[in-house]
Each structure stands twice: as C-alpha cells, then as structure tokens.
Amino acid sequence: MNPGTYYLFFSNLSNPLRIIIISALKNKAMSVSQLSKKIKVEQSKLSHALANLRKCNLVIAKQRGKERIYSLNRKTILPMLKIIDNHAKSYCKGKCSLCEGCSA
Numbered sequence: 001m002n003p004g005t006y007y008l009f010f011s012n013l014s015n016p017l018r019i020i021i022i023s024a025l026k027n028k029a030m031s032v033s034q035l036s037k038k039i040k041v042e043q044s045k046l047s048h049a050l051a052n053l054r055k056c057n058l059v060i061a062k063q064r065g066k067e068r069i070y071s072l073n074r075k076t077i078l079p080m081l082k083i084i085d086n087h088a089k090s091y092c093k094g095k096c097s098l099c100e101g102c103s104a
Contacts (some may be wrong), residue, residue: 012056017041017049022072025059026081029071 012018020039024030032050036043050070053059058077060070072078 009056012052014056015049015052018053021046021049021053022058022077022081025070025072026078027060029062031067031069033067040041042093052102 013022020041021035024035025040030038032043032046035041035050036046039046050059050061054061057073060072060073061070063069
C-alpha cells in the first residue's frame, strides 16, 4: 500500500473532534443536529469534520427526508475499533502517557 494512504487514513483519526464523532456514532446513527447536541459542537464545524470522515468512508451518510443520518462504516471501522480496544486493554494499562487516565 502507498504510505500516502496510511497518512490520509491516520491523519483523519488524529483529529480530536473526528475521534469524538466516531465515538458518538459507535452505538447509534445520528443526524448532524443530534450529534451537535450530544457532543456540544456547532453544526458547521461538525459538518466539516463529517465531510472529511466521509471522504475516507469512515462514516456513511444516508438521506432520510431532509436529514442525513450518519453512521460508522460497520464493515471496517467497528472491527478496527474493537482491535484497538483489545490492544489497549492488553498492552496499554497505564504504560503509555496517552492511556493515563483513560478507560483502557
């Protein structure tokens, strides 16, 4: 694979707002207004972040009436999140500075 592909993928995941969006969508699909209320971010900022996540198909949007409903790509992203969670539980337990104070 092209290193540029890895860069694009992981840079998408390195943005704190995008990680918050991914976490919020982990269990339930939502509209921009629902996401905005849940994570307390203005809709224009949220829409911009969602557009970036959609470019890499990390998030999928389906039209429902006048709304777009956003969900995670369940085929690839959810299994990847499970792998990351398992890794953190097994190997990160307070050993890295990023995991200190987190739920791992």
